[in-house]
Amino acid sequence: MTEPGPERREDATGRGGLSRRRMLGFSGASLLVGAAAGAGLDRVASADEDDSPAGASIAFHGAHQAGIATPVQDRLHFAAFDVTTGDRVKLVRMLKEWTAAAAAMTAGRPVGQGAVGGPAVAPPDDTGEAEGLPPSRLTLTIGFGPTLFEKDGKDRFGLKARRPPALVELPHFPGDNLDPDRSGGDIVVQACADDPQVAVHAVRNLARIGFGVVGVRWSQLGFGKTSSTTPDAQTPRNLFGFKDGTENIAGTDTALLDRHVWAAKGDGSDWMAGGSYLVARRIRMHIETWDRTSLREQEDIFGRNKGEGAPAGGRKERDKIVLAKLRPDAHVRLAHPDTNGGTKILRRGYSFTDGSDGLGRLEAGLFFIAFQRDPRTGFIRIQQSLATDAMNEYIQHVGSGIYACPPGPREDGGYWGEGLFA
Numbered sequence: 001m002t003e004p005g006p007e008r009r010e011d012a013t014g015r016g017g018l019s020r021r022r023m024l025g026f027s028g029a030s031l032l033v034g035a036a037a038g039a040g041l042d043r044v045a046s047a048d049e050d051d052s053p054a055g056a057s058i059a060f061h062g063a064h065q066a067g068i069a070t071p072v073q074d075r076l077h078f079a080a081f082d083v084t085t086g087d088r089v090k091l092v093r094m095l096k097e098w099t100a101a102a103a104a105m106t107a108g109r110p111v112g113q114g115a116v117g118g119p120a121v122a123p124p125d126d127t128g129e130a131e132g133l134p135p136s137r138l139t140l141t142i143g144f145g146p147t148l149f150e151k152d153g154k155d156r157f158g159l160k161a162r163r164p165p166a167l168v169e170l171p172h173f174p175g176d177n178l179d180p181d182r183s184g185g186d187i188v189v190q191a192c193a194d195d196p197q198v199a200v201h202a203v204r205n206l207a208r209i210g211f212g213v214v215g216v217r218w219s220q221l222g223f224g225k226t227s228s229t230t231p232d233a234q235t236p237r238n239l240f241g242f243k244d245g246t247e248n249i250a251g252t253d254t255a256l257l258d259r260h261v262w263a264a265k266g267d268g269s270d271w272m273a274g275g276s277y278l279v280a281r282r283i284r285m286h287i288e289t290w291d292r293t294s295l296r297e298q299e300d301i302f303g304r305n306k307g308e309g310a311p312a313g314g315r316k317e318r319d320k321i322v323l324a325k326l327r328p329d330a331h332v333r334l335a336h337p338d339t340n341g342g343t344k345i346l347r348r349g350y351s352f353t354d355g356s357d358g359l360g361r362l363e364a365g366l367f368f369i370a371f372q373r374d375p376r377t378g379f380i381r382i383q384q385s386l387a388t389d390a391m392n393e394y395i396q397h398v399g400s401g402i403y404a405c406p407p408g409p410r411e412d413g414g415y416w417g418e419g420l421f422a
């Protein structure tokens, strides 16, 4: 399967999806979605025909992958894949096909000839459930796990020497109760969109394209973003009812992004320059116990109040935090840059509920996602500080993964991970 050219793209949609080229020329209708400008002005988002944010698309190509510093959408489908072939050529071919499909789907177009446009004697190129839906700001972000570089002592794809030094195995943290069936994976795809059907459709099509090369190891649906990269927007709340993401890195803050999020040449792996490292943690939240905890205790545990999200001693959400006014075991005090050598991470997590745990409790929590330039000084450093977090009584980390997310694919025929396989 090859990426259709811009002209064919318009024909192939069959549902009025405008090509990126046409959308940019759509005078008065193109809009910048939230902080897209800060994610690099190359990443301009454009309005769909109806000119509503719900119909907007976010540019797929660029110096950085979309889905990191771009505005956070409402829904998540995160999928970890294991590579089931030992054939490097097949793997690269699939990554090229994935890139073409991802470019189409993020622009609101179907994969290949679509769900009904191809020959009747063959399975359709696209599974069809996003037919008629707008792009919904879909972003697809790929990452490579440590096992892609070496698994059980085997260098399956000749990539061992190309493993970035920052792509370490995460150490065991106190309280971890990790399920191997919800952890790891050779390749991950983070699909975010404002419509869950659009996110699930994207992952499903990639899985279909990858048949015989990859298999889904585990996946996670998320709703209710728990962080934002757009500080001007209302801060979302997590399942404990607290505003979450107040002190996140803004997608417009290029200085902070360059310092804390984007890998750079000279960091130890040149093919990762412009990329970032993703740490995912499935964190179970014992909401029933939390709901029996007094408001004062809840607020002391975070070091912020529940209504406004103001730091202890302050009145407004954005008031300056005075760490000395927080309990020594308060979450915000322990996670704060001043407690961790100045480190910052870009959080992009989602809430989840997955039925019940069989003991009369909701299986609910936070699917924590953080992007950083180096997990050793980012997530690992902060998580080690959180060993004494008062919140630990109410949460448990049950799934985990770390992945190297390469830079964004070039518009002129580049593909996901091109630098790694060069």
Ligand SMILES: C=CC1=C(C)c2cc3[nH]c(cc4nc(cc5[nH]c(cc1n2)c(C)c5CCC(=O)O)C(CCC(=O)O)=C4C)c(C)c3C=C
Residues within 6 Å of the ligand: 238, 240, 242, 243, 244, 245, 246, 247, 248, 281, 283, 285, 302, 304, 321, 331, 332, 335, 336, 337, 345, 365, 366, 368, 379, 382, 383, 386, 395
């Ligand atoms: C290792 C990193 C972090 C984990 C794991 C984590 C889990 C976690 N956090 C909340 C809720 C909140 N976190 C808040 C702030 C905050 N959390 C981290 C890191 C981790 N959190 C950081 C770096 C920060 C910012 C600290 C600062 O600079 O002030 C807040 C306060 C509001 C905010 O700034 O976002 C809340 C609320 C939960 C529920 C959770 C696990 C389930």
Ligand SMILES: [Fe+2]
Residues within 6 Å of the ligand: 331, 335
């Ligand atoms: Fe936190």
